[in-house]
Amino acid sequence: MDKEKLDKEFEKLWNETPLLHSDSEKEASWEEFQSKTFDAKRPKFKIWRYAAAAAVIIFMLTVTGIYFNRSPLQDAFYLTSNTIENNTSIIKTVALPDSSRVELSPDSKIVYANNFETNRKIIVEGEAYFKVKKDKRHPFQVFCNETTTTVLGTSFTVQGNVQKGVTVALYEGSVQMNVKNQNKKWILKSGEKFMYGNNIAEVAEFNRFTDFENEKLSAVSNYIMENYGYKMTIPQEYDNQRITVRINKKEDLKTIVQLIAEMYNLNFEINENLKHITFR
Known part of the structure; x- marks a missing residue:
């Protein structure tokens, strides 16, 4: 009606x-x-306004889906703007934006994001040793071939080869290892190494220390030269001095030098330009 x-x-x-x-x-x-x-009569609804709002919502959901479905490795590539290569024949030390340190072996490369302080993801080709600054809010992730190493604060080496194999050796702290397309994860403790190749993963122990048992102090001098590239000069009266000490193979050079100075009540000076350590 x-x-x-x-x-x-x-x-x-x-x-x-x-x-x-x-x-x-x-x-x-x-x-x-x-x-x-x-x-x-009430005015008709302006359908186009609701359609526009719906379109905005759909767009936001689509973008969100793309972001959260992107893998960490893809995300790292997407944001990449820094590539550092070592084309020399000696180890190259790199200070990262978050104050972590990398010792990059010859013929090796690292790639990391421009916003690295909050997006601590780094890709390794070749071999690198990491000394990671602790940051619980931003886990440190290293991608090498098909593996991901996740840490909070620790020191370890990552080595990848052309056959897509990877070896991660942990010197301090703990790390979690993941392999692409595998649900299993491996938690490494200090002194353990993770090896992956030909779709096979295994964990084994390794010796992360160098021991000097009642050896001449000159033996430590030779060790520092071979592993750090610094020449060490000690007073002549200490040439035959004996030393017993255990050194982490990836220990900071300054820590070793300070230890020797305290053991023998010596002062020291490190010349970075000449790569020379003088004890007095």
């Missing part, structure tokens, strides 16, 4: 009620009733 017919039906019913009010009162009451019951 259309509005006009409905008005007439309501008016007929209204007029049939007992005449308790005057005609003018009834007329006023009827107009008030009609105005409240039949509002003016």
Whole structure:
């Protein structure tokens, strides 16, 4: 029934009620009733506004899906803007933006994101030793071939070869190892190494220390030269001095030098330009 017919039906019913009010009162009451019951036509919804809002929501969800479905390795590549290569014949020391340190072996390369302080992901080709600064909010991840090494703060080496094999040797702390397309994870402890190749992963122990048992101090001098490239000069009266000490193979050079100085009550000076250590 259309509005006009409905008005007439309501008016007929209204007029049939007992005449308790005057005609003018009834007329006023009827107009008030009609105005409240039949509002003016409401404007049609502007569908395009809701469609636009829906489109924005769909776009946001799509972008979010792309972001969270991207793998860490893809994300690292996507944000990459720093590549460091070592084309020399000696180890190259690199200070990362988060104050972590990398000792990059010859013919090796690292790639990391421009926002590395908050996106601590780094790709290794070749071999590198990492001394990682602790940051619980931003785990440190190293990608090499099909493996991912995740750490919070520790020191370790990562070595990859052309056959896609990887060896991770842990010197301090702990790391978690993952392999692409595998659900299993491996937690390494200090002194353990993870080896992966030909789709086979295994964990084994290794000797992370160099021991000197009642040897001449000159033996430590030779060790420092071979492993750090620094020549060490000691007073002549200490040439035959004996030493017993255990050194982490990846220990900071300055830590070793300080240890020797304290053991023999000596002062020292390190000349970085000449790569020379002098004890007095």
